[in-house]
């Protein structure tokens with residue numbers, strides 16, 4: 278048994294966490310008709326020993342959906358499903374933030390009664406959407422009118438209210454991985470000429486206004502923003518990612534954002550400098566790092582003071598009690614890729630806790 282900095286609880290900006298091993302958000306595509314269910318409840322309860330659980334991404338509106346079997350946070354029925362989950366996680370001593378999602382152009386007309394998906398600009402990318410009738414090539418999206426952008430910000434606020442009603446401990450705005458907020462931030466997907474496009478200030482405006490709207494509901498200290506610079510996923514590109522992302526971080530710092538969930542490879546290719554130490558200097562809230570960390574690299578980054586916690590995704594799939602396994606030096610299981618997205622209880626809630634290995 279080893280004591281590690283990762284196992285230490287901590288308090289920052291009046292928020293307390295029992296350890297620094299957070300569970301990263303993971304879409305697992307088990308929702309039926311966009312509603313959270315008892316299988317999802319069991320999945321999250323099994324992982325309640327994480328210092329904080331970020332849920333899978335949940336669409337904030339019917340327009341925000343882009344994948345089958347993902348849950349939403351825009352109806353009362355969804356609130357009821359999530360309420361059962363937050364209560365069960367809290368009963369196990371866990372904490373849980375809901376991830377708020379609008380996919381923008383990463384969608385398909387099949388989800389929208391034949392209408393086009395929306396985006397900052399009518400720019401397509403090479404990719405596929407996972408629709409009810411199977412994977413389909415994405416289409417060129419329709420550029421949002423300015424008044425529609427403001428309506429989406431109102432949708433974020435509404436979903437933040439519903440998340441509060443459902444008893445979450447906080448919310449995370451998903452501004453990573455090429456979804457709508459990232460599409461506004463990066464100039465490869467944003468060629469708007471109104472107040473939401475062009476200058477860095479304008480490209481950041483959408484995320485800043487969403488963060489303000491969500492903070493009006495929660496207080497900024499209980500809001501997290503997830504960013505993933507230099508991530509080409511979903512056809513993303515930016516001409517100067519360092520300038521873009523450090524600008525956004527400065528803006529979020531001005532808003533007194535509670536938590537920044539920053540995605541950057543734990544091991545970058547030779548010669549590539551990390552942005553996260555610069556982010557740490559600018560941002561005074563909680564900094565959570567993610568991507569490709571293991572116990573050793575996470576301990577290192579937290580010990581050096583470069584992060585408050587590290588989030589783990591794939592390791593939490595087959596190791597529901599990951600903090601205990603780290604603590605007790607148990608062997609780690611590997612996930613089954615065939616059951617990652619969609620399906621039944623298999624590969625979802627049947628991974629044993631370390632003590633009950635078959």
Ligand SMILES: Cc1cc2nc3c(=O)[nH]c(=O)nc-3n(C[C@H](O)[C@H](O)[C@H](O)COP(=O)(O)O)c2cc1C
Nearest residue numbers: 301302303304333334567568569570589590591617
């Ligand atoms: C099955 C799966 C689903 C994911 N879904 C989401 C998601 O809904 N929201 C999100 O921000 N990231 C999502 N991610 C990315 C993870 O949160 C994480 O950033 C990535 O897996 C790297 O972390 P890791 O090296 O610990 O696995 C997903 C990853 C996996 C493996």
